[in-house]
Amino acid sequence: MAPPSFKPTEGATAFTELLDPNRTWYNNRRLITLNAWIVLLLITSYANGYDGSMVNGLQSLPQWEAYFNFPTKGRLGLLGSIQNIGALAGYPFAPYLCDGIGRRPTVFLGALIMVIATAIQTASPSVNMFIGARFMIGFGLTFTSSGAPMLVTELSYPKYRAPLTSVYNALWNSGSIIAAWATFGSFKLHSTWAWRLPSALQALPSLVQVLLVLFVPESPRYLIKKGKEAEALKILAYYHADGDENDSLVRYEFEEIRAAMEYDRTVVGNVGWKSLISSRGNLKRMRIIIAIAFFSQWSGSGLASYYLNKVLSDIGITNPTTQLLLNGILSIWSLICGLAASSTVDRFGRRPLFITSACLMTLFFTMQTVCFARFTINGSENAAHSVIAFIFLYSAAYNLAFSPLIVTYALEILPYNIRAKGFNIFNITISVALIFNQYVNPIALAALSWKYYVVYCVWLVCECIFLYFYLVETKNHTLEETAAIFDGVGATEQLADLAATHAGVVVVGADQVDEKGSSELVDKA
Template sequence: MPYYISNIYFITAIAVVGGGLFGFDISSMSAIISTQQYLCYFNQGGITDDGKCAGPNSDVQGGITAAMPGGSYLGAIISGFLSDNLGRKKAIMIGTMIWCVGCILMAASQNIGMLVLSRFINGLCVGICSAQVPVYISELAPPSKRGRVVGSQQWAITWGILIMFYISYGTSFVSGTAAFRIPWALQSIPAILLFIGMIFLPESPRWLARKDRWEECRSVLTLVHGKGDPNSRFVISEFEEIKQTVEWERNNADVTYWELLKPQMINRTHIGIMTQVWSQLTGMNVMMYYISYVFTMAGLDDTLLVSSSIQYVINVVMTIPALLYVDRWGRRPTLLIGAALMMTWLFANAGILASYGHPAPPGGVNGIKEASWEVRGAASKGIIACSYLFVASYAPTWGPVSWIYPPELFPLRVRGKAVALATSANWIFNFALAYFVPPAFVNIKWKTYLIFAVFCAAMFFHVFFMFPETAGKPLEEIEAIFTDEVNGIKYIGIPAWKTQQSLGRATALEHGEISAAEKVSDEHSPERLEEATKV
């Protein structure tokens, strides 16, 4: 077997750079759209009363921003086929090559059309990587660490946002088009590093099993979970479970996208899709792509980029608690608390703007027409505080869990396609919102916040009644939550709000406290069946 990295944390650190690419793209746009270099080069609105360039029209700017998630939607759909046929690892490597092409075109953009095309190409990569990196990591990770390592994708996104924001801030002092061409070109560096790093990572053992590459499957399990010992109890148990699952699925199902709409699959398909949809409808896009508009309305003229960057620091720092404790907290409580908190800050922002703000002069604040509402004094500090608190609420909750949860829901035979479909829903809503927000700020002003606050309230109830707990359960056993029969074993389903996380058994097995034989021997016991419905 060639040399491969065996430590799951090092594997994760390399793979999640794919998520970091999305972060780079977010801030390379959000930090640049308010600079005069960008506004003048892509100017459509002429010169404002204070002698500044107006930049692209609001709907055009929405289209420029939305081109990336538009490409990501297509990339996510394609990724299911790439991943199932070529492997999780090769799909991610293909994505990095596409990203480099997009960065070259983006840095060389001569007009808005070329900029839109380059961002669409970059989006293809983001769609592929954002869909398949969580699948890849979840299929390699042990159950007790799965939430932590898959959630690292969100942390990588926050780091990408932060690093590229400060690079863009630094180049904003450069005159001419180099102010935005330099950061757009530098985006290619992490993709090159990811491609090189992936060479030294093993393929998913579950994908290898589906391709009847059993010796390679066992070798990867031994490498990552057995510390080189093929007789490790956990390695034996995982290998047997994977083997049984693959054989049963091969005899009982044909794998197509239509499989996701069958009666025993439609419920989890809807949950996986809505997890990604709700993560977009939280309103986080407002804070990420267009925070410069929000803070301009709040009067932060001289320190706009620095003030905006603070939220990116908060995003990085507040994601850490989720990585440390999400497997203990569970998925449901994390999502419920996040929805409630974000709803609170969004309603507060809407209330402050409505009560203490007033319409901006024609043309918007400082000539930025999207900054169509103005608030000053103590009320503006309230807007800034609620914006920061919103980010601090999203970062440890919906941010990481929206990537952790969907790969856990689906059986191996459809996991690649199912997560691709769920992620494509993320990107199509990302596309819609990126296009929607600039005109919304122009036309309905502060009421934009009300829309997202209502969405947060709706997602709270949806999660409570429909989203079961999956934390700590081996992927092959999560099937028991959604169906009456798994590998010929009968289970009894219970309502989503009664499910609980259970890490004890999975952790004990990983540490060799339960043998594979003991695990198999009690598989049909009443206690085991009861546990399966609770986890």
């Protein structure tokens, strides 16, 4: 079969016109199967969200507080942050496992550790064992949260890659919902099972992964990197073209991945940690990745995510039932907003969503601060109710971009040769930011009350400025094309030439690629 030659329409990615318009996620059996495997990977984020919301809910359970001797300030901060300290301990190993044994076995190993750790957490007779078990949960979560999203983005059908990867992080809220309502339901139990039951339920998604994840197909990019090209082509063909290895889309995907691998091997060469800062393009990537990771946790979101009960107590809402109910409703609201935003990432683009999200967050968090201050000064009940309203509005703004897009964006701007290491830096940054949030926030709230919110108001303005000047648009590009954007016109042209050499597809790279990520692909024929 002759290789395809085509001229994409303006604004389209190179593979757009190779997609079969009749092959959709709901009417193609193999796409349905592929997306079912992807759902199994997506529940990693559910497990992460469950943990965060469970800790939030446990703080409103008198049974939990009494059993652990009413932890406050430093001890409460440690109970919240120890999971992320455990995650930090796992990060030195995560990229080597992902690139060494594969994405799929790495997810399996992490899920197995989490199942064991959750069992220990549930049976904990003391606060020290509880803390140790949570450290293990964080350690295992590092491996699942490193391998799963990479496998999602590298395995997905091109048309659905960005929305599915965006759903990954948005599903954090699905775990948050189950945990919030589990703690609300167990509140009526007059024993330690009021907190042990929600803890036990935490193991369910990881247990499902342990049983099924080894049946998930491996990343074609990983297989090609390991020299297993026939197996990679078979997977691409089976899931993306009903088994047709000569399908135009499959050949284009396969040859572009091979070209990117060859470019990395012959031109880039260095794939060690030093490579993350060895070129101007990689420095741009690291700057953006570290920034959005910090922004995702240092925008005030950690206050409602982990210490909502403390925030509500500060505005006079101290009834545990009311606190748990608000926690559950907020989780549902956040999930709806996150999933809705995930469906729009390829329609509106990354820059508009990120910038709009940051500006709205700044507005709503500032109004929340003003209302909090008014309640503190004069005890206004209307001000307290307004704080709750702005918490919900802020959540909608946050979930417009920072919930669905941070993982998607981080993965798509990283070329394969540094994807595991770069994503590891992204996860480390989030964990460091979370440790700060979870340990410092309860101390700062106790000491400063509403005045602590002003710090976040100022920081949010800085975020808006950074995103406007430095964020690069990546809409409508394959993973390989997106990665080449950061390395300039030369890299784009070399990648296109290598792909043409392999496949016979006569396509040249961007005539012009600017920092906003615009590109034009033309047929030389």
